[in-house]
Amino acid sequence: MLVRLMYASRAxxxxxxxxxxxxxxxxxxxxxxxxxxGVLCFSGSIFLQVLExxxxxxxxxxxxxxxxxxxxxxxxxxxxxxxxxSFAGWAMGQVNMSRLNPALLLKYSEAAVLDPxxxxxxxxxxxFKELVATAxxxxxx
Ligand SMILES: Cc1cc2nc3c(=O)[nH]c(=O)nc-3n(C[C@H](O)[C@H](O)[C@H](O)COP(=O)(O)O)c2cc1C
Numbered sequence: 001m002l003v004r005l006m007y008a009s010r011a012x013x014x015x016x017x018x019x020x021x022x023x024x025x026x027x028x029x030x031x032x033x034x035x036x037x038g039v040l041c042f043s044g045s046i047f048l049q050v051l052e053x054x055x056x057x058x059x060x061x062x063x064x065x066x067x068x069x070x071x072x073x074x075x076x077x078x079x080x081x082x083x084x085x086s087f088a089g090w091a092m093g094q095v096n097m098s099r100l101n102p103a104l105l106l107k108y109s110e111a112a113v114l115d116p117x118x119x120x121x122x123x124x125x126x127x128f129k130e131l132v133a134t135a136x137x138x139x140x141x
Pocket of ligand 1: 061064
C-alpha cells in the first residue's frame with residue numbers, strides 16, 4: 001500500500017547550506033532502508049516536502065519530522081493512496097532553486113515566490129511534478 005504525503009513548514013533558524021546538507025544526509029541515510037522516496041524544496045524560510053512509500057513507513061517518518069525543532073508550523077497539504085510513485089528517483093531529491101524558473105512559480109501562484117501556505121495542496125503538487133519534469137530536481141551527492 002503506497003501513499004504520498006506533502007507538507008509545508010517554516011524553518012525555525014536560518015537554515016544555511018550546511019544545515020540543509022545535514023538534513024539531506026539524514027534522508028539519504030534513513031530513507032532507502034524504509035523504502036521512502038521524495039523531494040525536498042527549501043526557499044526563503046519555507047520547506048516543502050513530498051514523501052512517498054509504504055503507508056506505515058511514511059506515517060512514522062512524518063510523525064518524526066513534525067517533532068523536529070528545526071521547523072515549525074507544519075501543515076499537511078496533501079495525503080493520498082497511490083498506485084505508483086511520482087518521485088521514485090530519489091531517497092530525497094532537492095529542488096535546484098537556481099534552476100527554478102520564476103515563470104513556473106507565477107504559473108501556479110499570485111507572485112513569483114514559493115508560498116505553499118497561500119495556495120492549495122493540489123497546486124503545490126502540480127508545481128512539484130512540473131519541477132521534476134523540467135529536471136529542476138537533483139539528487140544528493
Ligand atoms: C524539513 C525536514 C525534512 C526532513 N526529512 C527527513 C527525511 O526525509 N528522512 C529522515 O530520515 N529524516 C528527515 N528529517 C530529519 C528528521 O526530523 C529526524 O531528525 C531524523 O529522521 C532522525 O533520524 P535518526 O532517528 O536516524 O536520528 C527531516 C527534517 C526536516 C527539518
